[in-house]
Amino acid sequence: MTNRLSRSTHPGLPLHRERMIQFGGGNFMRAFVDWQLQQMNNQGLFNGSAVIVQPIAQSVGRVAEHMAEQDNLYTVLLNGIMDNETVNSREIISSVSRVINPYMDYEAYLALAENDDLEFITSNTTEAGIAYLPGDRADSTPPVSFPGKLTALLYRRFELGKKGFVIIPCELIDRNGEKLQEIVERYAADWSLGGEFLQWLKSENTFCCSLVDRIVPGYPHEQAAALEAELGYTDLVMATAEPFLFWVIEGPESLTERLPLAKAGLNVVMTPDMTAYRERKVHLLNGPHTAMVPLGLLAGLATVEDVMNDGTFSRFVKQLIEEELIPMLDLPAEELLSYAGAVQERFRNPFIRHELTSISLNSISKFKTRLLPVMLRYQKERGRLPERITLAFAALLLSYRGDRIARQDSAEVLAVFDQAWSEPSSFVNTILGDTSLWGQDLTLLPGMGAAITAHLERLEREDSRTALQELVG
Numbered sequence: 169m170t171n172r173l174s175r176s177t178h179p180g181l182p183l184h185r186e187r188m189i190q191f192g193g194g195n196f197m198r199a200f201v202d203w204q205l206q207q208m209n210n211q212g213l214f215n216g217s218a219v220i221v222q223p224i225a226q227s228v229g230r231v232a233e234h235m236a237e238q239d240n241l242y243t244v245l246l247n248g249i250m251d252n253e254t255v256n257s258r259e260i261i262s263s264v265s266r267v268i269n270p271y272m273d274y275e276a277y278l279a280l281a282e283n284d285d286l287e288f289i290t291s292n293t294t295e296a297g298i299a300y301l302p303g304d305r306a307d308s309t310p311p312v313s314f315p316g317k318l319t320a321l322l323y324r325r326f327e328l329g330k331k332g333f334v335i336i337p338c339e340l341i342d343r344n345g346e347k348l349q350e351i352v353e354r355y356a357a358d359w360s361l362g363g364e365f366l367q368w369l370k371s372e373n374t375f376c377c378s379l380v381d382r383i384v385p386g387y388p389h390e391q392a393a394a395l396e397a398e399l400g401y402t403d404l405v406m407a408t409a410e411p412f413l414f415w416v417i418e419g420p421e422s423l424t425e426r427l428p429l430a431k432a433g434l435n436v437v438m439t440p441d442m443t444a445y446r447e448r449k450v451h452l453l454n455g456p457h458t459a460m461v462p463l464g465l466l467a468g469l470a471t472v473e474d475v476m477n478d479g480t481f482s483r484f485v486k487q488l489i490e491e492e493l494i495p496m497l498d499l500p501a502e503e504l505l506s507y508a509g510a511v512q513e514r515f516r517n518p519f520i521r522h523e524l525t526s527i528s529l530n531s532i533s534k535f536k537t538r539l540l541p542v543m544l545r546y547q548k549e550r551g552r553l554p555e556r557i558t559l560a561f562a563a564l565l566l567s568y569r570g571d572r573i574a575r576q577d578s579a580e581v582l583a584v585f586d587q588a589w590s591e592p593s594s595f596v597n598t599i600l601g602d603t604s605l606w607g608q609d610l611t612l613l614p615g616m617g618a619a620i621t622a623h624l625e626r627l628e629r630e631d632s633r634t635a636l637q638e639l640v641g
């Protein structure tokens with residue numbers, strides 16, 4: 169039994185002044201944003217830490233408690249192949265100062281507004297976090313939603329007559345910075361915070377849209393005991409990640425100096441327009457992830473690596489990318505092919521276990537943003553449906569019957585499926601026609617109903633591997 173990681177087991181690790189407020193202390197943020205702060209600190213380029221704010225009442229995975237027990241230290245383990253070299257690094261991250269739970273200590277949370285050193289705000293509260301919650305109140309301690317909490321903090325900062333923040337959300341939603349700003353302004357209006365505050369919000373604060381990319385499977389449950397022996401200490405919040413990292417920030421040129429990520433050698437791009445980067449990533453990385461999940465799970469596969477090591481499945485992924493996704497994107501084909509090649513290498517990473525079930529969370533909304541737009545464009549341009557996306561779509565609908573694989577989605581979405589599956593003969597029509605799921609009536613798409621019906625029948629008759637084999641050869 170080893171000792172718990174702490175500043176006693178590792179004396180001498182630097183303590184930095186707080187320069188960033190970070191909403192959400194999940195695996196991703198700790199292995200992405202805080203890991204990057206650490207790299208800048210290692211080179212003397214930032215000399216700052218992040219103070220994490222817990223965005224919801226419950227501490228997911230008891231991260232807040234474990235961080236406190238470990239003096240806010242934790243380990244990031246990077247495993248993979250980078251520039252043809254095997255990377256297996258372990259680093260103790262000391263760039264988080266503390267975790268504030270605003271549900272337990274709201275005053276400590278609001279007191280962040282007093283600290284002039286704090287100039288950046290980041291967040292990852294999952295796709296669900298950047299949302300307007302009708303009825304959220306200024307006098308709740310704290311307001312329920314993340315944007316509500318942020319509005320309260322910004323208002324306190326304004327009242328103190330201090331400068332604003334550079335705000336960089338990392339949630340995987342399109343135009344995340346703009347959406348967050350929109351909701352903060354809506355609360356400012358709802359809560360009658362006044363024209364001067366609105367003016368300060370706009371002129372003193374910069375909301376940047378951003379796009380993040382790093383695969384972070386998180387806590388290595390299966391290897392935890394072996395790692396503990398290797399590291400010589402116990403760390404209940406260590407996180408595994410791939411070495412690859414990419415962060416696109418749509419922000420002013422001056423940010424390059426203030427947040428010297430690129431100077432520290434990190435793969436970070438500051439750009440006035442991130443649209444092309446977003447399309448490339450969402451459709452060529454997240455899209456195949458979402459397509460492989462139901463097909464892989466129905467065939468009994470467990471991880472992304474299992475999918476890539478299976479001849480039939482990896483052919484499916486390659487064909488999906490090259491024949492159905494890339495031709496529908498507007499960037500130069502050569503650049504897309506090179507990115508897609510790198511993505512498939514990352515999917516093959518032999519050192520990390522990326523569970524299909526962890527990607528499956530909220531698969532319906534993921535299908536809508538990651539694959540449906542490509543499917544619609546393909547149908548429009550080619551006059552027929554893309555076969556691979558359509559088969560994956562059918563597998564997804566089947567998986568939402570809930571009898572063969574476990575579903576992870578909101579109660580509303582599951583209720584729609586339960587209702588639709590209760591009448592199997594009309595299921596296809598009901599589900600494709602549900603505009604709350606797809607934003608449009610998919611029964612109107614020529615050939616869609618018939619294709620989905622045929623695939624569903626086939627997936628019931630044969631397993632998904634056989635169905636795939638017929639398709640990909």
Ligand SMILES: NC(=O)c1ccc[n+]([C@@H]2O[C@H](COP(=O)([O-])OP(=O)(O)OC[C@H]3O[C@@H](n4cnc5c(N)ncnc54)[C@H](O)[C@@H]3O)[C@@H](O)[C@H]2O)c1
Binds near residue numbers: 193195293295339
């Ligand atoms: N893990 C990855 O490989 C990866 C890579 C890129 C992006 N992401 C994104 O990061 C997000 C978080 O992933 P993770 O691996 O850190 O997960 P995680 O479960 O470790 O952390 C989730 C975080 O979100 C917060 N949260 C959960 N529900 C919320 C809600 N309704 N409102 C506000 N906050 C909420 C939790 O408090 C926690 O801080 C994912 O949704 C994904 O969009 C993950």
Ligand SMILES: O=P(O)(O)OC[C@@H](O)[C@@H](O)[C@H](O)[C@H](O)CO
Binds near residue numbers: 340380383526527
């Ligand atoms: O994180 P999610 O659940 O939104 O999506 C699952 C994966 O597609 C995603 O985490 C990717 O691994 C990540 O976006 C890579 O940067």
